[in-house]
Amino acid sequence: MADKSKFVEYIDDALEKSKETALSHLFFTYQGIPYPVTMCTSETFQALDAFEARSDDIVLASYPKCGSNWILHIVSELIFSISKKKYECPEFPVLECGDPEKYQRMKQFPSPRILTTHLHYDKLPQSILKNKVKILVLFRNPKDTAVSFFHFHNDVPDIPSYASWDEFFRQFIKGQVSWGSYFDFAVNWNKHIDDENVKFILYEDLKENLAVGIKQMAEFFGFSLMDEQIQTISAQSTFQAMREKSEETHGAIGPFLFRKGEVGDWKTLFSETQNQEMDGKFKECLAGTSLGEKLKYESYCLP
Structure with a gap:
């Protein structure tokens, strides 16, 4: 896991900024996508363009609230199993968050570096694409993602809240939330689903059989692990295990990052009209695509 003090320090700082930030002032737009002013700056994005990726970097991409902290933990454990060295990340792990000097400091970090990101494929630094990192x-189904995102905003003290679920849903569908539209993100990444250096996994599949998912990740990154090692990592990486240690690993925000982790929690909030609207949006953007099929929308998102 990320170096606790650095991770917690960064989050505490972002929460402190959030205290003084009204929801209407939470976002700034960079290259057409809204980002939270509490975590990102246009100066950092400009510096990111010149980021020097290494071919053995590991990139973990996801839309917010799809389980990025979960897979960061799993991949850190995979590296530990191979190298017997605890993976340390002296910077906040989200590539596009932090100060513009961050990328200079990252040059000193030992390989492999784990970089998490919520960026669209075409917003990644060119060096990541050039080096075929x-x-x-x-990915996680869009209905549970929306509900998780709403709870994050409205449960975490200091983060600007929405007046209601209905208000959040309207903004989510329009893509007026941090990191923009789920569907734009999905459409953009879907174009690269068959690239040899890209692998898609599903949150719901990990929930169903974590050991199988971990094995697939290990194979993709070229880590050779015994079955016992996979089982050990699996036992340490269940949602419940992560939640129990979340304050230790992520500070006060931990229990909010690992809230419920359930599949189907959307049924508690979605109205019939909202279901129809989301189903229509999915059909319009992803029906008939490889990613649309992979998301198993009928299984996870239809009442």
Whole structure:
């Protein structure tokens, strides 16, 4: 896991900024996508363009609230199993968050570096694409993602809240939330689903059989592990295990990052009209695509 003090320090700082930030002032737009002013700056994005990726970097991409902290933990454990060295990340692990000097400091970090990101494929630094860095992309069904995102905003003290679920849903569908539209993100990444250096995995599949998912990740990154090692990592990486240690690993925000982790929690909030609207949006953007099929929308998102 990321170096606790650095991770917690960064989050505490972002929460402190959030205290003074009204929801209407939470976002700034960079290259057409809204980002939270509490975590990103246009100066950092400009510096990111010149980021120097290494071919053995590991990129973990996902839309917010799809399980990025979960797979970061799993991949850190995979590296530990291979190298017997605890993976340390002296910077906040989300590539596009932090100060513009971050990328200079990252040059000193030992390989492999784990970089998590919520960026669209075409917003990644060119060096990641040029070096064919391996990218693991985690997706979660859009209804549970929206509900998780709403709870994050409205449960975490200091983060600007929405007046209601209905208000959040409207903004989510329009893509007026941090990191923009789920569907734009999905459409953009879907174009690269067959790239040899890109692997897509599904949050719901990990929930169903974590050991199988971990084995697939290990194979993708070229880590050779025994079955016992996979089982050990699996036992340490269940949602419940992560939640129990979340304050230790992520500070006060931990229990909010690992709230429920359930599949189907959307049924508690979605109205019939909202279901129809989301189903229509999915059909319009992803029906008939490889990713649309992989998301198993009928299984996870239809009442």
